[in-house]
Amino acid sequence: MRALVYKGPGARQLEERPKPSILQPEDAIVRLRRTTICGTDLHILKGDVPTCRPGTILGHEGVGMIDEVGSAVRGFGPGDAVLISCITSCGRCEYCRKGMYSHCLDGGWVLGNRIDGTQAEYVRIPHADFSLHHIPDGADENALTMLSDILPTGFECGVLNGKVEPGCSVVIVGSGPIGLAALMTAQFYTPATLIVIDPDRYRLEIAQRFGATHVLAPGADTVGAVKALTDGRGADVVIEAVGMPASFELCEELVAPGGTIANVGVHGVKVDLHLEWLWSHNITITTRLVDTVTTPRLLRAVTARRLEPAALITHRFRLADMDQAYDTFGRAADSHAVKVIIEVS
Numbered sequence: 001m002r003a004l005v006y007k008g009p010g011a012r013q014l015e016e017r018p019k020p021s022i023l024q025p026e027d028a029i030v031r032l033r034r035t036t037i038c039g040t041d042l043h044i045l046k047g048d049v050p051t052c053r054p055g056t057i058l059g060h061e062g063v064g065m066i067d068e069v070g071s072a073v074r075g076f077g078p079g080d081a082v083l084i085s086c087i088t089s090c091g092r093c094e095y096c097r098k099g100m101y102s103h104c105l106d107g108g109w110v111l112g113n114r115i116d117g118t119q120a121e122y123v124r125i126p127h128a129d130f131s132l133h134h135i136p137d138g139a140d141e142n143a144l145t146m147l148s149d150i151l152p153t154g155f156e157c158g159v160l161n162g163k164v165e166p167g168c169s170v171v172i173v174g175s176g177p178i179g180l181a182a183l184m185t186a187q188f189y190t191p192a193t194l195i196v197i198d199p200d201r202y203r204l205e206i207a208q209r210f211g212a213t214h215v216l217a218p219g220a221d222t223v224g225a226v227k228a229l230t231d232g233r234g235a236d237v238v239i240e241a242v243g244m245p246a247s248f249e250l251c252e253e254l255v256a257p258g259g260t261i262a263n264v265g266v267h268g269v270k271v272d273l274h275l276e277w278l279w280s281h282n283i284t285i286t287t288r289l290v291d292t293v294t295t296p297r298l299l300r301a302v303t304a305r306r307l308e309p310a311a312l313i314t315h316r317f318r319l320a321d322m323d324q325a326y327d328t329f330g331r332a333a334d335s336h337a338v339k340v341i342i343e344v345s
């Protein structure tokens with residue numbers, strides 16, 4: 001089969017690899033129909049993710065069809081159409097039983113990281129019963145591919161952890177795929193004010209189309225502008241969807257007394273926590289690695305067309321054109337890419 005392989009920092013290659021086979025009775029082999037590229041894949045390629053060793057097939061998102069299942073798999077069989085969760089979960093360990101699949105003692109984020117991933121014609125999915133979801137026949141596979149990672153991430157780490165409520169004010173810092181996923185799913189709760197901040201004008205235009213009430217480029221007066229839109233208080237919910245010291249520190253300045261900063265961004269360096277003023281503001285700061293516990297609900301919302309994540313897809317490629325797909329996704333500021341879809345079969 002063809003697969004996109006991480007070859008060490010700065011290097012990747014489309015290669016011929018053996019088709020995966022069942023290693024454990026709980027495994028399933030999925031033939032990919034659609035996959036996509038995540039910002040995290042770019043982090044791996046920069047060498048920022050040491051758990052991903054050279055030789056690993058990249059990718060942790062996708063939709064496909066079951067090719068084969070191990071003897072212990074109960075919920076799926078050959079020919080079933082499935083959504084692959086970016087988080088693998090055994091369903092039995094202490095963390096899984098608390099709904100913290102991201103910390104599963106025999107799973108978590110392993111696909112395209114510790115084990116071969118989804119940017120290939122076939123992938124082996126461990127603990128298939130808990131790590132796959134049935135999808136309806138005839139469903140929009142491109143739209144559902146957005147449910148492997150970015151929709152549950154924006155919803156769980158941003159909207160649910162941030163406690164978005166009807167009539168509240170929300171600021172989302174960062175209008176990339178994750179910030180936009182938070183923007184889409186925040187609207188389940190009808191916040192009154194939904195401000196998106198990003199230096200990229202094109203991404204702000206998208207945010208406006210997706211329901212932001214106000215958009216701002218970060219600058220000298222960002223805090224003043226947000227205060228002016230929130231009766232001088234700041235926002236009840238501030239969602240950090242960038243992962244840099246400057247963007248997190250901005251969140252600290254934007255949160256209203258009693259509010260929540262919901263961090264989604266992956267941080268590579270330390271960030272200052274300004275307790276010299278926040279100590280008295282009754283705020284909450286949350287962090288989370290996506291658990292994908294909300295995937296079944298999001299799947300129903302998409303199937304019922306209450307949520308339209310296909311709108312995030314800006315480019316389409318074939319697996320053979322993976323180089324071009326990475327190049328386009330990696331130059332998002334110039335190419336205006338948000339999510340790219342890879343048609344595998």
Ligand SMILES: NC(=O)c1ccc[n+]([C@@H]2O[C@H](COP(=O)([O-])OP(=O)(O)OC[C@H]3O[C@@H](n4cnc5c(N)ncnc54)[C@H](O)[C@@H]3O)[C@@H](O)[C@H]2O)c1
Binds near residue numbers: 040175247289
């Ligand atoms: N917690 C989790 O489980 C989880 C899962 C997936 C991704 N992530 C992280 O979420 C973050 C966002 O992911 P993405 O794919 O949308 O990334 P992205 O890089 O595509 O988007 C980030 C956006 O932030 C904007 N930005 C940069 N500096 C800014 C600033 N100072 N203020 C406001 N905006 C700024 C950029 O222009 C860009 O549009 C990343 O750090 C990613 O690693 C976390």
Ligand SMILES: [Zn+2]
Binds near residue numbers: 039041086149150
């Ligand atoms: Zn991802």
Ligand SMILES: [Zn+2]
Binds near residue numbers: 089090095096103107
């Ligand atoms: Zn587990």
